[in-house]
Amino acid sequence: MSTMDHVRWLSKPSLKRPVIVTAFTGWNDAADAASNAVRNLIEGWKAQPLAEIDPEEYTDFATIRPHVRLKEGGARNIVWPTVGMWHMAGAGGDVILVLGPEPSMKWRSFSEQILGVADHFGASMMLTLGALLADVPHSRPVQIIGTANDNDLIERFDLQRSRYEGPTGIIGVLHDVCNTLALPSAALWAAVPAYASQVPSPKASLSLMRRSCEIIGTPAPVASIMNLIENYEEQINSLVSDDEDLAAYVERLETMTDNGMSLDDEVDDGQLQFDFAHDSGDDAADAATLMDEVEQFLRDQGEGK
Numbered sequence: 651m652s653t654m655d656h657v658r659w660l661s662k663p664s665l666k667r668p669v670i671v672t673a674f675t676g677w678n679d680a681a682d683a684a685s686n687a688v689r690n691l692i693e694g695w696k697a698q699p700l701a702e703i704d705p706e707e708y709t710d711f712a713t714i715r716p717h718v719r720l721k722e723g724g725a726r727n728i729v730w731p732t733v734g735m736w737h738m739a740g741a742g743g744d745v746i747l748v749l750g751p752e753p754s755m756k757w758r759s760f761s762e763q764i765l766g767v768a769d770h771f772g773a774s775m776m777l778t779l780g781a782l783l784a785d786v787p788h789s790r791p792v793q794i795i796g797t798a799n800d801n802d803l804i805e806r807f808d809l810q811r812s813r814y815e816g817p818t819g820i821i822g823v824l825h826d827v828c829n830t831l832a833l834p835s836a837a838l839w840a841a842v843p844a845y846a847s848q849v850p851s852p853k854a855s856l857s858l859m860r861r862s863c864e865i866i867g868t869p870a871p872v873a874s875i876m877n878l879i880e881n882y883e884e885q886i887n888s889l890v891s892d893d894e895d896l897a898a899y900v901e902r903l904e905t906m907t908d909n910g911m912s913l914d915d916e917v918d919d920g921q922l923q924f925d926f927a928h929d930s931g932d933d934a935a936d937a938a939t940l941m942d943e944v945e946q947f948l949r950d951q952g953e954g955k
Contacts, residue, residue, distance in 0.1 A: 653762040653769070656708075659701050661699060667744070668743065668745055669775050670746045670767075671778075672688070672778050674749075674821070676819070677752060681846065682851070683840045683858060686875075690874060692747050697737060699735075702732045705732050707756055707759065709751065710755065711731075716729060743867065761823050765828070765833070775835060777836050779837075781858070783844040786844075788900075792853055797810050797837050799812060852875050856872060859875070860872070
């Protein structure tokens with residue numbers, strides 16, 4: 651079987667050793683930070699459609715449902731949850747951007763589709779974007795964790811060697827296939843506040859965009875997303891100010907961050923589903939209750955719109 655049997659080409663440009671930047675919605679995408687980062691790169695760079703991967707082989711449509719859209723004249727159209735690819739030429743060279751839902755099945759075959767495109771264009775590296783939930787305050791700069799297994803990438807871009815062991819998502823499988831095929835790859839993870847997990851974080855998206863573009867060597871198109879950050883911080887500030895316990899919790903996080911505490915350089919996918927396993931006794935119970943209250947508050951806010 652060809653490694654691109656399920657790739658549908660939308661254009662056939664001539665690209666020279668592009669960097670491939672990927673993000674997937676779902677488990678690897680806390681607060682929508684990674685997917686919105688790539689979405690803003692596509693829009694900001696006016697990237698052109700390149701290809702899409704047929705979702706039929708890789709998607710559980712009962713979990714990730716298609717949507718019905720109405721066309722002019724009232725005709726109905728089904729929009730399938732598809733992983734798309736776009737391309738652009740930047741100051742640092744050609745780039746392919748990959749965005750869509752994390753596949754539900756056949757991850758090795760799915761990865762072969764993307765790596766087939768990488769091989770077709772002689773890609774120079776794969777860069778994946780993700781976001782995880784962590785004990786970090788929204789009021790401080792976003793921490794970005796960068797990992798790789800390639801010595802040259804680690805040295806050139808000041809990354810850490812990944813030492814994580816445990817459950818993984820499609821990002822981990824992609825890096826494994828890259829390693830097998832000797833394609834250099836790196837992962838960037840943004841840490842987003844666990845207490846604001848249901849609020850999309852343009853602040854984290856911006857940090858991922860900037861760090862990605864540093865590696866690519868191309869200016870980041872940040873104008874549109876910068877306008878969203880003030881509203882995001884106002885929304886979270888309002889949430890925090892309305893709850894004394896949450897305000898005290900955020901203040902503790904700010905103090906720890908200001909005193910130099912940073913996340914472990916090892917990305918633990920367990921952080922994608924935030925828990926308080928490191929706490930004990932009353933502190934853990936209080937923290938868990940606080941998180942429940944925050945989530946209910948956010949649900950109420952959404953229903954009131």
